[in-house]
Amino acid sequence: MKKPKFYQLTKDERLATLVEQGHLSQTDADCLAAAEPLSDEIAGNMIENQIGQYQVPLGVVQDLLVNQQVYQVPFAIEEPSVIAAANNAAKMARANGGFVTEQLTRLMTGEVVLEKLVDLVAAKAWISGNNDHLFEVARAAHPSIVKRGGGLQKITPTIIDDRFLKLELQIDTKEAMGANIVNTICEAIAHAVQEQLGGTLLLSVLTNAAFESVVIASVTIDPATLTTATLAGKTIAEKMIAASDFAKVDVARAATHNKGIMNGIDAVVLATGNDWRAIEAGVHSYAAKKGAYQPLSSWEWTTDQQLRGRIELPLPVGMVGGSIGILPTVQINQRLLKVQNARELAGIIAAVGLAQNFAALKALVSDGIQKGHMALQAKSLAIAAGATETELTQLLPLLLKATHLNTATATELLAQLRAENK
Known part of the structure; x- marks a missing residue:
């Protein structure tokens, strides 16, 4: 009798398989099998006016090959076809060498904005000439992040609209997404600057346009592996490239192109206890950073006639902080992933986004999305x-x-x- 595929197993059989393969401990599998809700005490302290808990299915994308390492990736999502599509894309990418990722910088950005300053130019010059003082203010505001090797890295003052003075703060938040770290440092610097320059403090807060936390993922596919019963692989590849090009000149298509990418990204972000709303805001602002909304990924021919896909987007995810240390399932998902740090996690998530895009484009230009x-x-x-x-x-x-x-x-x-x- 033919051995059933993973998706054909019952939930208990899937968990047993993951334990047998060494991806889950028996304790973690038992916890997932029980599917126990959070205690009212924990849930009630996480949010205000808590009246219950909202359940979302948790699944796994198997054997995603990223930077020559294989991962079991948890997805928290209610949409039926997302995990199936990601699994198919992961399988095809694995047969072609998998995904390659890189992240050149991993910094969060904060903004301090003042208005009603007497002399904007002189105020800007004062900021540039007093970096040492402001860095000391930042260190005193959050000494624990400095001890871990992080903290404020750069201050850039800018005059906006001949009205506002903006200080852009680049901050290394280490393994945390870092909203609280950034906001604490922003507020300390804001008060120090206003005390010296006067004016009106308008705001001091992080921005979700985390353009210093951009991740790049790529994959190269042999067109022959795309061949179906009715279409040659080269034909499918050509149509995928054309669909990618169309998204660059049609904002309506770009929106749906990117939504398909975010299907997988949001699912992993949610499963790992990160802020999917912040990720969405950052990603879509990045897609529009040149003044026109663009697709996050692109597909093209390489010089040796291989299909190459590339995605570039900000992913300021964390491994600690927020709800990550509170939710038991998030901790289980971290162990399932076997990730060591936030950079590694961001790379996996970027690869997932490109996998979803690959699956969607391939379906669209061949059998159609509905099949x-x-x-x-x-x-x-x-x-x-x-x-x-x-x-x-x-x-x-x-x-x-x-x-x-x-x-x-x-x-x-x-x-x-x-x-x-x-």
């Missing part, structure tokens, strides 16, 4: 209609043959099935 979605969408509709696990086996083939795949059809077919089974 891969239909079976999973049918299952969701059947469950929403109230089908039991036993009824799903009978109902899904009927749904997939139906003219209209919607809730009404699922409800009607389920009623007919139950009538026949009486």
Whole structure:
């Protein structure tokens, strides 16, 4: 008898497989199997007005090859086809050598803004001439991050609109995403500057436009490996490149192009306890940083006629801080990933984004996006209609043959099935 594939196993069988392969400890597997919610004490202290907990499925993308290391990547997501697409892309990329990533800098940015200054030019000059003093203020504001080798790295003063004086602070937050670190340093410097220059302090806070935390991921694919029963691999590759080019000149396509990328990125960011809202804000601002909204990834031919994909985006994720140390499942997911630091995690997430983009473009230019979605969408509709696990086996083939795949059809077919089974 043929051994079932991972996605065909039950949840308990999948967990047992991950334990057997050494990706999860038995303790962590038991914790995931129990699926216990947070205690009311923890949940109530994490947010205000807590009234319950909202459950999102947790899955895994297997054997993602990044920088010659294989990872089991946790996804927290409700959309049916995302993990299936990422798994397929990971498999194809692995057969072609996997993903390669790099991150040149990993700094967070804060902004201190003053207005109503008597002399903007003189104020800017004072900032440039008093860096030593301001760096000392920053060290005193957050000495613990300095002890860990981080802290303020650079101050850049700029006059904006002949009205505002902005101080851009580049801060090394080490293994934390660092919002609190940045905000603490910003506020300390803001008060020191205002005390000297006067004017009105407008704001002192981090920006989610984390353009000093950009990650690049790339993958090279032999077109022959793209071949399907109906299309040559070279044809698919050419159409993927054309679709990528179209996204550069059509903002409507660029938005959907990037949304597909964020399907996977958000899922991993959420699973690892990071702030997906901050990541979304930073990524989309980066896509528009040249004044026109652009796709985050691109595809092209190499000189030796290979298909090469590349993605570039800011990913200021952390390994500590915030909810990361509070949520047990986040800690399990870190152990499942076996990541050592925030840079490594950011590289994996960038590779995931490129994998999702690869899967989406390949589907769009070959079989169409709906083919891969239909079976999973049918299952969701059947469950929403109230089908039991036993009824799903009978109902899904009927749904997939139906003219209209919607809730009404699922409800009607389920009623007919139950009538026949009486």
